[in-house]
Amino acid sequence: MTRSVKTSKPASDPFAGLKDGLPRRTPGEAPALYARHVSKIFGTTKVLDDVTLAVMPGEVHGLLGANGSGKSTFIKTIAGLHDPEPGADLILYGEGAPLPMPAGSARRLGISFVHQHLALMPSLTVLENMLLNDLAVEQNWNIRWGTARRQVAETFERFDIHIDPMTRVADLPQADRALIAICRAFEEVRVNAGAGRGILILDEPTPFLPKSGVDQLFSLIRGVVADGASVILVAHDIDEIREITDRATILRDGKLAGTVTSSEASQEDFIELIVGEKVTMFQSARTLAADKPVTASVRRLNAEVARDVSFDIREGEILGLTGLIGSGFNRVPDAIFGAMKGATGAVEIGGKSLDLGHMHPARAMDNGIAFLPSDRLGKAGVGSLSIAENMALPVMGDFRSLLGIDWQKIHAHVFELGRKYDIRPNRPGQALSSLSGGNAQKVLMAKWLQTGPKLLMLDEPTQGVDVGARQKLFQALDEASRKGTSVLVASTDAEQLAQICHRVLVFSKGHVVSELTGAAITKDNISQETLRAHGDAGETVPTRTQEVA
Amino acid sequence: MTAQNTDMPVVDAPRINIAEVAEKYALVAALVVLFGIFAMLLPNTFFTWANVSTMLGSQSVLVFLTLALIIPLTSGDFDLSVAATLTISAMTLAVLNARLGVALPLAMLGAFAVGGIVGVLNAFFILYFRIPSLIVTLGIGTFLNGLTLWMSNSATIGGIDFALVMGVVGTRLFGIPLAFYYAILMAAVIWYVFGYTSVGRRLLFVGRGREVARLSGIQVDRVRFFSLLSSSLIAALAGILYAGTIGAADPNSGNTFLLPAFAAAFLGATAITPGRFNPVGSVVAVYFIVIGITGLTMLGIQSFVQNLFYGGALVLAVALSQLVRKREEQQVG
Ligand SMILES: Nc1ncnc2c1ncn2[C@@H]1O[C@H](COP(=O)(O)OP(=O)(O)OP(=O)(O)O)[C@@H](O)[C@H]1O
Ligand SMILES: [Mg+2]
Numbered sequence: 097m098t099r100s101v102k103t104s105k106p107a108s109d110p111f112a113g114l115k116d117g118l119p120r121r122t123p124g125e126a127p128a129l130y131a132r133h134v135s136k137i138f139g140t141t142k143v144l145d146d147v148t149l150a151v152m153p154g155e156v157h158g159l160l161g162a163n164g165s166g167k168s169t170f171i172k173t174i175a176g177l178h179d180p181e182p183g184a185d186l187i188l189y190g191e192g193a194p195l196p197m198p199a200g201s202a203r204r205l206g207i208s209f210v211h212q213h214l215a216l217m218p219s220l221t222v223l224e225n226m227l228l229n230d231l232a233v234e235q236n237w238n239i240r241w242g243t244a245r246r247q248v249a250e251t252f253e254r255f256d257i258h259i260d261p262m263t264r265v266a267d268l269p270q271a272d273r274a275l276i277a278i279c280r281a282f283e284e285v286r287v288n289a290g291a292g293r294g295i296l297i298l299d300e301p302t303p304f305l306p307k308s309g310v311d312q313l314f315s316l317i318r319g320v321v322a323d324g325a326s327v328i329l330v331a332h333d334i335d336e337i338r339e340i341t342d343r344a345t346i347l348r349d350g351k352l353a354g355t356v357t358s359s360e361a362s363q364e365d366f367i368e369l370i371v372g373e374k375v376t377m378f379q380s381a382r383t384l385a386a387d388k389p390v391t392a393s394v395r396r397l398n399a400e401v402a403r404d405v406s407f408d409i410r411e412g413e414i415l416g417l418t419g420l421i422g423s424g425f426n427r428v429p430d431a432i433f434g435a436m437k438g439a440t441g442a443v444e445i446g447g448k449s450l451d452l453g454h455m456h457p458a459r460a461m462d463n464g465i466a467f468l469p470s471d472r473l474g475k476a477g478v479g480s481l482s483i484a485e486n487m488a489l490p491v492m493g494d495f496r497s498l499l500g501i502d503w504q505k506i507h508a509h510v511f512e513l514g515r516k517y518d519i520r521p522n523r524p525g526q527a528l529s530s531l532s533g534g535n536a537q538k539v540l541m542a543k544w545l546q547t548g549p550k551l552l553m554l555d556e557p558t559q560g561v562d563v564g565a566r567q568k569l570f571q572a573l574d575e576a577s578r579k580g581t582s583v584l585v586a587s588t589d590a591e592q593l594a595q596i597c598h599r600v601l602v603f604s605k606g607h608v609v610s611e612l613t614g615a616a617i618t619k620d621n622i623s624q625e626t627l628r629a630h631g632d633a634g635e636t637v638p639t640r641t642q643e644v645a
Numbered sequence: 646m647t648a649q650n651t652d653m654p655v656v657d658a659p660r661i662n663i664a665e666v667a668e669k670y671a672l673v674a675a676l677v678v679l680f681g682i683f684a685m686l687l688p689n690t691f692f693t694w695a696n697v698s699t700m701l702g703s704q705s706v707l708v709f710l711t712l713a714l715i716i717p718l719t720s721g722d723f724d725l726s727v728a729a730t731l732t733i734s735a736m737t738l739a740v741l742n743a744r745l746g747v748a749l750p751l752a753m754l755g756a757f758a759v760g761g762i763v764g765v766l767n768a769f770f771i772l773y774f775r776i777p778s779l780i781v782t783l784g785i786g787t788f789l790n791g792l793t794l795w796m797s798n799s800a801t802i803g804g805i806d807f808a809l810v811m812g813v814v815g816t817r818l819f820g821i822p823l824a825f826y827y828a829i830l831m832a833a834v835i836w837y838v839f840g841y842t843s844v845g846r847r848l849l850f851v852g853r854g855r856e857v858a859r860l861s862g863i864q865v866d867r868v869r870f871f872s873l874l875s876s877s878l879i880a881a882l883a884g885i886l887y888a889g890t891i892g893a894a895d896p897n898s899g900n901t902f903l904l905p906a907f908a909a910a911f912l913g914a915t916a917i918t919p920g921r922f923n924p925v926g927s928v929v930a931v932y933f934i935v936i937g938i939t940g941l942t943m944l945g946i947q948s949f950v951q952n953l954f955y956g957g958a959l960v961l962a963v964a965l966s967q968l969v970r971k972r973e974e975q976q977v978g
Contacts (some may be wrong), residue, residue: 458864481853492843503840
C-alpha cells in the first residue's frame with residue numbers, strides 16, 4: 097500500500113491562545129523543565145540549533161525526529177554529558193538551573209535518564225548496575241550488600257521484573273537490559289524528586305521491549321505522571337507516541353520543526369514534520385515465484401529455548417521469525433551463524449550440510465552466510481573505529497592492490513555505499529560512535545549487504561531507525577533479495593515484518609507454531625498469532641498455516 | 646528523506662584542519678624544538694655528528710622493543726615480558742657464542758628461538774587458560790629474569806664474536822650505525838602491516854571489539870596468538886641488537902628498557918595517527934625521549950632527572966595532545 101502525506105500544515109497549536117502556549121493545569125503554573133535556546137556544535141556541524149522545549153508537570157512529552165536530528169544530543173546536554181553553546185538556559189520549576197550541568201546534579205534536581213545506549217556496565221552484576229548512580233555520586237564507606245540486594249529485589253518486585261540481581265548484565269538479553277535501565281531511572285526519580293515533582297527522560301527505551309514490556313512501561317509512565325512527575329519520551333514509533341504522550345516536539349536537522357498536541361496530529365502529520373516531505377511506505381509484493389530453489393535448509397535446530405526448529409528458505413525469500421521475547425525465535429540466527437555455544441542441528445547450504453555444534457562465524461561466512469546482531473556497538477561494530485574501517489572489514493580482500501590495501505579506493509567505495517543507504521553524515525573517516533543510532537545501523541547493514549551473501553540474517557534490523565531511513569533499508573533488502581540473497585529477519589516488530597516478508601514463522605516456547613504467507617502477513621495478523629500462539633502453545637501444537645491467495 | 650544532498654561527490658576533500666595537523670605533528674615539532682634547544686646550549690658536545698649518530702644507532706634497541714610492544718597493545722593485550730625476553734635473548738646469544746663456542750649465526754638463531762618459545766608460552770597461558778595478559782606476561786617476565794641470572798651466574802658475559810658488533814654498530818652507512826637502519830626497516834614493515842594489510846585490520850578489530858571481530862569471522866585467538874608471538878620475536882631481535890651494541894650481555898640492564906618502551910608506545914600513540922599505537926609515532930617518541938635524556942645528561946644534570954623526563958614527558962605530551970582534541974575521552978588501541 098502506498099500512503100502519501102498531505103502537504104497540509106501540522107495540527108494547530110491549541111495553546112496558541114495562551115500567552116506562551118503551554119498547557120497549564122492551574123494558572124501561572126511553571127513548566128517542570130524549560131530549556132531555551134539550546135545549541136550544540138560538534139566540530140563544524142551545528143547539531144542543535146536554538147532548540148526550546150517546555151514540559152509541564154504531569155505531562156508526557158514526546159521527542160521525535162529522524163536519525164541524527166539531535167534528540168539524543170539534546171538529552172545529553174540536559175544530562176550534563178555535553179556542554180551547550182553559550183546562550184542556552186534551563187529553568188526547572190521556575191528556578192534557574194546550571195547549564196552546563198555539573199556531573200551528578202541533574203539527578204539531585206530530580207531528573208533521571210534512560211540513555212539510548214542504556215548506560216549499563218555489561219561486566220557488572222544487575223545489582224551493581226542498579227546502585228551505579230548512587231555509588232558514583234555518594235560517599236559510602238560501608239556498602240551493605242545484603243540490604244542493597246534486598247532493596248533491589250523489592251524494587252524489581254514492585255516493577256514486576258523477574259531478573260536475578262546477581263546475574264551479569266552481559267548475560268541478559270537486550271529487553272531485560274532495557275527493563276533494568278528503566279527501572280533504575282523510575283526508582284531514582286521516586287527517591288530523589290520531591291512529592292509531585294520529578295522529570296524522567298527516556299531516550300528510545302521501547303525498541304528492545306516486547307509489546308508486553310511496552311505496555312508495562314506505559315502504565316509505569318501513567319503512574320508517575322498521575323503523581324505529578326513529567327516524562328520526556330523519545331521514540332520512532334508514532335503509534336506509541338500517539339498512545340502515551342500529551343504533546344510532542346519534533347526536531348529536524350537540529351532545529352525545532354514543531355510542537356503538536358499528540359491526540360490531534362495524525363500519523364501523516366507526524367511523518368511530514370519528521371521527514372520534511374512525503375514518504376512512500378515500502379511494501380513488498382509478499383509473494384515469491386514458486387519455482388525458486390531452496391538456498392538453505394535448517395534441520396532440527398536446538399539452541400537454548402529453541403527446540404527442533406526446521407525450515408527451508410528459498411532463493412530471494414525474505415523470511416521473518418517472530419514471537420514473544422523468550423520464545424526462542426531470536427536464537428535461530430545466532431545458532432546458524434555459530435555465534436553461540438551449545439547449539440545442535442544442521443544447516444544445508446550450497447550442497448553442504450554443516451553441523452551447528454561445530455559452527456563458527458568464519459565457517460558460516462565461508463559458506464555465504466552473514467549475520468547482523470542487534471547489539472549495535474557491542475557485537476556488530478566498533479564505535480571507536482571509523483565508518484570506513486567498520487564497513488570494509490568483511491571485504492578487505494577486494495581492496496588489496498600490489499601495494500597492500502588501497503585506502504583511497506575503500507573510502508570511495510564506502511562513500512558510495514553511504515550515499516546509497518543515506519548515511520548521515522556521509523564521512524567515511526568519522527568514528528562510528530559519533531553517528532546517531534539509526535545511522536550506525538545503516539552502516540552495519542551496508543557492511544553485510546555489500547558482501548552479497550547467499551543467506552543474510554538480521555536480528556532486529558531497524559531498531560531505532562527512523563521512518564524515512566527504514567524505507568531505504570527495506571528497499572535495500574528488497575533489492576538484495578531480488579538479486580537472489582535469502583534474508584532471515586528475526587524481529588518482534590510486526591509492522592516491519594508485514595512490510596518486507598514473503599513468509600513469517602511465529603514461535604512459541606521454542607517451537608514454530610504458525611506460518612503466515614501471502615496476504616495473511618499483516619501487522620494485526622502477526623501480533624494476533626504471536627499472542628494466540630503464546631496462549632495455547634502446548635507440547636504438540638500443529639503448525640497452523642494461513643494463506644490467502 | 647530531505648531532497649537536499651549537500652554531500653560532495655569527492656571523497657574526504659583534502660581540507661586542512663589546523664587542529665588535526667597540530668595534533669598529528671605536535672610530537673615531531675616538540676622533538677625538533679628540543680633538539681634545537683640542546684644544540685644551542687651544547688654546540689660542541691650535543692650538536693656534533695658523532696653524538697647525533699650515536700644517539701640514532703645506540704637507541705635502536707629501544708625502538709625495536711617499543712615496536713614489539715605496540716603489536717599486542719593494538720590487539721588488546723599487554724606484554725610486560727618484552728624486556729625480560731630481550732635480556733634472555735642477549736644472554737642466550739652470549740652463552741652459546743662466547744661460552745660454548747657456537748658459531749655466531751647459530752647462536753643468533755638460538756636467541757631468536759628463545760623469543761619464539763616465550764611467545765608461545767605467553768600465548769598458551771593467556772589463550773588456553775583465559776588469564777589476563779597483564780598477569781601472565783608479568784609472571785613470565787619475572788621467571789625469565791630468574792632464568793637469565795641462573796644461566797649467567799649473575800655475571801656479565803663478554804667476548805661475543807666481534808662480527809656482531811660490526812654488523813650492528815661498528816659499520817656505518819652515511820655515517821650512521823647500521824642498527825639505526827634495522828630499526829627503521831622494522832618500523833616500516835610494521836607500518837605497512839598495520840596500515841595496508843588485512844592482518845593489521847584484524848589486529849585492530851580484535852583489540853577494539855573482540856566480540857565484533859569474532860562475529861565478523863575473525864579467528865580472534867589466532868590473531869592474538871600471532872600478535873603475542875611476534876611481540877616476543879621482535880623483543881628477541883632487540884636482544885640480539887643489544888648484545889651487538891655493547892658487545893656483551895649482562896643479566897640486568899635490559900630490564901631498564903621496559904618503562905621507556907611503554908612510555909614511547911603511549912607517547913607515540915598521540916602522534917602521526919593519534920589515538921592508535923603506530924610505528925612511526927613510536928620511532929618519533931623514542932628519539933624524543935632519547936634527545937631529552939642525552940641532552941640533560943650532557944648538561945651535567947644528575948641521573949634522577951632521567952626518570953623525571955621519562956615520566957614527565959609522557960604525561961605532559963599526552964595531556965597536550967588531549968588539549969588539542971578538546972579533552973574528548975579517547976580510547977587508545
Ligand atoms: N560526539 C560527537 N561528535 C561528533 N558528532 C556527533 C557526536 N555525537 C553526535 N554527533 C552528531 O550529532 C548528530 C545528532 O546526533 P544524535 O545522536 O543527537 O541524533 P538522534 O536524533 O538521537 O538520532 P537517533 O534517532 O538515530 O538516535 C548526528 O549527526 C551525529 O552524527
Ligand atoms: Mg538518539
